[in-house]
Amino acid sequence: MSRLTAQVCDCPVHVANAFQRYHQETGEGEIYQTSLMSALIAGVYEGTTTIKELLEHGDFGLGTFNQLDGELIAFDSEVFQLKSDGSANRARHEQCTPFAVMTWFKPEIELPLVRPVSREQIHQIVNEFAPSQNLFCAVRIDGEFNFVRTRTVPKQERPYRPMVEVVEEQPTFTFENAKGVVVGFRTPEYFTGINVPGYHEHFITDDRLGGGHIQEYQVKSGKIQIGRVSKLFIDTPTTVDFLDANLNPEDIQAAIEKTEQ
Template sequence: MKLRCQSVGEIDSRSGALGGGADLGPRRNRLYQTSTMAALLDAVYDGETTLDELLMHGNFGLGTFNALDGEMIVNDSVIHQFRADGQAGRVPGSLKTPFACVTFFQPEKEYVIDTPCDKEGFEEIVNRLVDNPNLFAAVRFTGLFEKVETRTVFCQCHPYPPMLEVVSRQPTMQLGSSSGTMLGFRTPPYMQGVNVAGYHLHFLTEDGRRGGHVTDYRVKQGRLEVGIISDVEIQLPRTEQFAKANLTPENIHEAIRVAEGG
């Protein structure tokens, strides 16, 4: 079966990274992040960054929307929003995000997966390609999946409940055999709380209609692309919500594990 994959050059040309001098294009494989995961856990669900502003910092990534209104995936500068029913749709650039991570994705390592592997096997391949546990990595797999399990958070109303209360009620969806794109980031352990230590991945079906936050999967065959990240910018909100947030809870490792479905 012939897989539908975009070339590295095509990705770069869309982001404006090819052509003219290197200094004129965006900074590739540089992580830009709004707020922190610890803030999201403490119900800081309203941010100041619009989606249009977010795309100025990257064409690839993930996050959520104000009021925790679903999951976000950014691929080739197109943002999709997954609502609680798992359906995906495009969104206006005026919407805002309380937490998102993006980069101008430039694959440095590529690997063809031609035999099925589960979540642990997939992560082992990425870890070997990066070969440095203390750096971030942007990860994209395009191809066929034997199964994909996703979940999507519900939109919340004031007063906002803590995130662990929200995720305890969220539905999970089994997509089964499907084709699409799974992308996101691998974050080093020492950044837990600032981001999500380990793998944080979202999925979008090939037809762009379904997906969400990935909790489990088994890939069948396709192309894996990895960009290694050593340059990170974090923009912290200056809101009252953020000022009052508890960003150092005692149980943060377990809380993030539960919130992310690990």
């Protein structure tokens, strides 16, 4: 175990390593995804998949809502809408999403976080316990945060602009000394355009009144749970917007990096 993990985790080293070895080649679970990230980049902001249907495919996930009306965060079979004013509300089952990722959360590793840890250090911990970058990881953090900086794209109206233009107007928020939950996924780089490569994380406060798409954070204390996922099911839309969209632009990686900042 590296010095980093030893500093933030007081769990027995041999137990954590045993978990890692046991699951080195298994990777259970399946991710359900509706639509593609490249479609969202292209301005396909309306889908037909409902929140009720999402919950039939998992109890944990993230995404957005039709017209980019807020960020979506799901855990413990509850779905919340994180709005562009920084607020949060429970999502209605009839609401629809143009892009979302869900899974049945089955953590293989649980580690206590007993000292301040940055977002970059959290990612290093995940990479250490799930060393192969070729599999998905579902990551959940419950704890107290020194700060969490978020952003949320405001609701859009037709004619829809490309997402790289929309994010230039996104408001940002900072939650200080806040207790809450981080829901995230680590996606392999080779899924660029299909999903968001690297880490994609959303945050909601414990009182369920605020949150957003994460830009940065520092955990003060809490716990992290990690689950490896080896299967992906993609439900591609059949709407006119999706069928007419350019889903393979030359600058897709740069566009995703800009929209995920």
